Every structure is written in C-alpha cells, then in structure tokens.
Amino acid sequence: MTHSAQAPLRVAVIGAGGRMGSEACRAVEEASDLELVARLGRDDDLSVIVQERARVAIDLTVPAVTGQNVQWLVEHGIHAVVGTTGWTAQSLEGLRSQLAGADGVGVLIAPNFAIGAVLAMRFAEIAARHFESAEIIEMHHPDKLDAPSGTARHTAAAIARGRAAAGLGPVPDATEKDPDGARGAVVDGIHVHAVRQRGLVAHEVVQFGGPGEQFQIRHDSFDRAGFMPGVLLGVRQVAEHPGLTVGLDGYLELD
Numbered sequence: 001m002t003h004s005a006q007a008p009l010r011v012a013v014i015g016a017g018g019r020m021g022s023e024a025c026r027a028v029e030e031a032s033d034l035e036l037v038a039r040l041g042r043d044d045d046l047s048v049i050v051q052e053r054a055r056v057a058i059d060l061t062v063p064a065v066t067g068q069n070v071q072w073l074v075e076h077g078i079h080a081v082v083g084t085t086g087w088t089a090q091s092l093e094g095l096r097s098q099l100a101g102a103d104g105v106g107v108l109i110a111p112n113f114a115i116g117a118v119l120a121m122r123f124a125e126i127a128a129r130h131f132e133s134a135e136i137i138e139m140h141h142p143d144k145l146d147a148p149s150g151t152a153r154h155t156a157a158a159i160a161r162g163r164a165a166a167g168l169g170p171v172p173d174a175t176e177k178d179p180d181g182a183r184g185a186v187v188d189g190i191h192v193h194a195v196r197q198r199g200l201v202a203h204e205v206v207q208f209g210g211p212g213e214q215f216q217i218r219h220d221s222f223d224r225a226g227f228m229p230g231v232l233l234g235v236r237q238v239a240e241h242p243g244l245t246v247g248l249d250g251y252l253e254l255d
Contacts, residue, residue, distance in 0.1 A: 011235055012038035012054035012078075014046070014069055015061035020083060020224055024058050027228040034235065046072050056235050059084055067091050074102045081234040082109045083227075085150045092246065099243050106238040110248045111150035113230030117204065118248045120219040121151070121158045124206045127215060128162030131208035133171055135184075139195040139203040147194040151204060153187055154247065159206070160188035 011028050015021040016039035028036040037052035046069065049057055056079045059069050063086025073080045074095070087109060099105060112118060128134055136159075138152040148156075163171075171190065175183055184193040202221040207214060221227065230248050237251050245251065 008033055008035035009056060009235070010035050010037045010052065010054045012036075012040065012049040012052065012057040014040045014049075014057055014059045015042075015084075017041045018060060020227065021058075021060040023224045023228060024060060024231055027225075027232055028058075028235070031232060034232070049073070049078060050076055054078060056081060056238055058082075058231060058235065062086075067095075070095060070107060071098060074098050074105050074107065077102070077105055079105060079238040080107045081231065081238055082107065083113055083231070085111060085146065092244065096244050104239075104242045106241045106243065106245070108234045108238050108241070108245045108248070108251070110230065110234060110246075111154050112202075113227040113234070113248060114202075114219065114221050115230050115233075115248075115252075116219045116226075117151055117202075117221070118230070118252060119254075120204065120206065120217050121155050121247075122249055122254050123217055124155050125158035125162040127206075127208050127217065128159040129166035129168075131210045131215065132168070133207075133209035134159050134163070134190055135171075135207050136187075136190060136192045137195065137205045137207070138192065139197065139200050139205075141200050141202075142196040142198055144196065147196070148185055148187060148192040149194070149202070149204075151202070152192050152194070155204065155206060156187035156190040156192055159190050163189075 011034050013021055013025050016025050025036055025039055028034045037054050038048050057073050059066055059080055059082045061084050066084035070080050136152050136155055138149045184191045204219050206217040
C-alpha cells in the first residue's frame, strides 16, 4: 500500500536532535508521500504526537528510554519504527504481550536500517551452511557505546542458525592459550572482532573458510543517509505488519 494517492502519512520523530534523528527528519520531509508533523527532543512531551495526529513514530533515542517510548506509542495506537538498540529478550517479550492486546498496531525494531547490511545478514545465514569456518569483523567509529555491535550479534545468530540447519558442529579452533583475548568475543559460537577507529561509520566483514577457499561478505556504511531508505521502508509498511517485527528483513520478502 502506498500513500501517494492519498493524504501524506503523518510521521513523528523521537530523538530528532541526534545524528540519526536529524537525518530521519530530513528524509521524511523530502518524501512526497510522508509529512513530518512532530520533532521531539530529549525533554519533549510525547503527547505532541497524539495532538499532531501522527500515525507512525520513528524512535531514534537511547536504550534507557526507548522501551517506555514504545510502550506509550502502542498504548495510544501509534505504529512505531525503532532504531534504538538495547532491547533484551525480556523487554521484547513484554512488548509482544502488550501488542497482543493492541488492535492492529505494528512495531518494527531494526538493529540496522541499511538495506545492504540486512541482505548481508541473510546471505551470511545461507553461506554458513556450506563452510567449515566463519568469523565476523565489525568496525565502527570510536564514539559507539556498545561492542560487539547489534548487527554483528544478529549476524552471528544468523550464521549459527545456518550452521545448525546444516548439522555443522563448532567452528574449528585449536587455540588453548589466549590470555589477552586476541580471539575476540564468542557470540552464538562465532568469533566476533570489534574495531573502533576514527573516520569509520559502520562496517562489517563476514569471513567464511573451507578447504582451499575463502568467501567474504562485506558491507560498508559511509554516511547515515544510507540508513534512510530502510527507515522510510519501515515507516511506509509498519501498518501492514501488526504485532512485533524484529529486523528489517521481515519487510523485505527475502524468503
């Protein structure tokens, strides 16, 4: 369903003062089928969203408040597109329970809005079935607060699913001594290495190895503008997906 033949879809942005938030405001304003009706900063009252009759809210805040924001949005019948990380299995389950009683409200929580990153995760799950070894290197700017990245965690989970489907055991690794943690974190049985370096934005390399060959999947985000097609896709489709969807791949028909 598109909104170009109808009145523009009314959208609010929570966290509008941040780097992603300001980019999202710009993207919504430039889209002819969308209308930005509210920009909310850290201390603004969410009731503005209802007053401005927004149908969809984009949450690009911080982990400490995103759960409360989304709960409020669902209570008020407003669809939510969420790019904030920090969600746990417990908080997601609480949200699912709330949505079960919220008629037709949709929530999308996306660890990464870059279409290429979403495709890389899906391709990694497919490739994982065919290679003995797999590792992830994720590279971000040094202002990032968490490591490994949410995208790397989701990629590791995808690789683990692929390996399990193929009946593969643990990734081979004869390391016995690693007092300094040189082998990186282990997420769902997959080694993940995090690089933090000035000049980077968000980058991921997934390496697969088999006898006599290596296969790499790489995705690079050079600018936050690259996340906006995914954000706008979520805004346009969230109403068509009632309940909770975790990951933009749920909207991309990748199966």
